[in-house]
Amino acid sequence: MNFDNDDIKVMNEFEEFCLQAYESLALYKEKMKKYHDQKIDKQQFVAGDLVLLFNSRLRLFPGKLKSKWTMPFKVTQVFPHGAVELENKEGTRFKVNGQRIKIYLGKSESINEVIEAYYLDEV
CATH class of the missing domain: 1.10.287 (Helix Hairpins)
Known part of the structure; x- marks a missing residue:
């Protein structure tokens, strides 16, 4: 060529x-x-804070009204680079990415209360 x-x-x-x-x-x-x-917004967590965990894999009851934020957990330790250690009611500890949690704004006494659920098809 x-x-x-x-x-x-x-x-x-x-x-x-x-x-x-x-x-x-x-x-x-x-x-x-x-x-x-x-x-x-960079969130700063401190040991002792109550937080909600985002559960993106929650597919038990698919629907718009089902919340993907699960029960309040207690922050036990904050690691560098955004990792956070959480503790549930039973005392089990696990680590999560700090971007998957947000501050729980409810009262700390209301954690142990039993919540009643009413489903629309039962009413």
Whole structure:
């Protein structure tokens, strides 16, 4: 294949265009990540806090009204890089990612209360 100067010039322009598009995309991604990171609220947990755990795998009763946040747990230890150790009512301890929990705003005395559930088909 023989290329003349016009063909080589067109290919060089096309390569420059692709390179500019790639650099533009990289800058866009960097700006969007910076914007997203600014909007994230960094939560600080302290040992003794009561928190709710997000259970994304909860599929027992599929529906819009079923809460995916489970019972209040007690924070026992906070590790660097966002890991948190939780303790349930029975005293079992386990570690979770700090992004999967949020502060429990209820009263600490209400943890041991029995909650009655009424289902719509029973009423």
